[in-house]
Amino acid sequence: MLHIGVDAGGTLVKIACEHEDGAISFRKFRSSDLTQAAEWVDAQPLRGNLCLTGGKAGLFQALIRREAGHVIEFEATCSGAKWLLCREGIALPSFLLTNVGTGTSIHYVDEHTHYRVGGTGVGGGTILGLSALTTGIDDFEEIVRLAAAGSRDDIDLTVGHIYEGATPPIPGELTASNFGRWLQTGGSRRKEDVLASVIGLVGETVATVSVHAAGQSGAACVLYIGSSFVRNELLRRVVAGYTELRGSRSLTLPDGEFSGAVGALLSARNADAQVPLACGPEGR
Template identity: 45%
Template sequence: MSQEYVGIDAGGTLSKIVYTHGEDWGYKKIATNRVAEINRWIQANFTNPHIHITGGKAGVLLQEFPVSAKNVNEFEATCEGVNWLLEQNGILSQIGSQFMVTNVGTGTSIHYVQQDSYERIGGSGMGGGTLLGLSYLLTGEDHYDKILELGRKGEGEGLNVTVSDIYSHETPPISGDLTASNFGKAAQMKDKAFSKEDYISAIVRMIGETITTMSVQAAERLKTDAIIYIGTTFSRHDTLKEIVKGYTELRGKQAYFLEYGEYSGAIGALLNNGLKKAVL
């Protein structure tokens, strides 16, 4: 019988699970607060697996699991998983061994990877939690799928001040389509009604532009052109991907979105090859 392995990335909302049965890999998501369900699923599908856990809620799962499991550093696991996915998809040879990783979950964490080393460069409170929180405050919607649906239909640009709005009587020094102030026209809501769709569209644009700006600035400083965007916030969110991709390319960098990218932490935990933390 071949050995079984399970890697779990226990996030604030979802636990991403990667597992192997011989040569076959599988992927699954279960809400992190449903620990009993995670336990039942593992017991029903595996005999005696090696379990490696990472993520902010790893401690919660480790306390509740009836079997022993290894705790793996979250940032190390994420970068290890990204490396593996890049290699599996034939992208690593294109971009080389030096790149940025922007992980957009509840918030955002940005990393620099060089060969077998990594360094966390910074992060932001902007992320999926921002999308859920502001969408609820502005529209009353709190279901993620509904928020995605509404955001696709909105025209959020009408809530933002653009560079062209500021340079209204002369040629702007940079692209006039760029956002100068997110929600800068919101005060006009007393004169004009904005829809739920418009509000959510504007929130998505604010999040996308903010995390892209941070990522591009970090890439500039560290002299690399490749930025790998991962995280559950991108899952099924084509609008956010389009904003991030377009803005990244506008700034002269290359944006990559990986299939199964949201499972990078779980993959890295499962592999657990031990990336070194870089000292820059």
């Protein structure tokens, strides 16, 4: 192993490794298993550098034997996202980066600069917490699997529901009130439906905040990253649908949830040699 970048987040620890042959591989641990993640990193025969980022980077450093470099989370996330875009052959003059992690953080990024535009406490942690609270299900994969089979019709109130029989001034399929129909219809208690509405609430909130931020910053495209999107087709669909309805372009990336870890890996590598980590096919 050459270099390792670690993004120790509020829920998951993401690790990006550069191998001797230039290949990049990824690995994930739960943040509640931080010791296990630290033991794994300690066990790697590392020829190069280790760099950490994320809110739990300090805790992670305390658990490992070697002294690691540190890079600011937003710095790492933005540089890693740029690298992943480049790997996909996507060139964007500027974009908004919305990281739906435990919470949601939004950044403006262009060739020369990046800055935090804002965020919302509604994010992946909300998916887990609200799902557990309403249905008792706390496993992310099960939440996502069940939500995919759900219907929001008896839970969420649309503009069309309010304008019943009349022509609404805005598209009738837009959500007027998340969970707002639940009392009116006697409500569905089907776990699938409740979970679909939880994901709808998170997706629509994140997309709404993002399109407003995109409008203010002049970015034409919103790149959505974070583990909340992992195998979560429903969240992707909700977010893309709303973002595009509001006139922005929506994008997700393979391995987008590893942006912070890739950014940390880039820092680990730059500390050693002034050679940029290739992002073309040979850098995969």
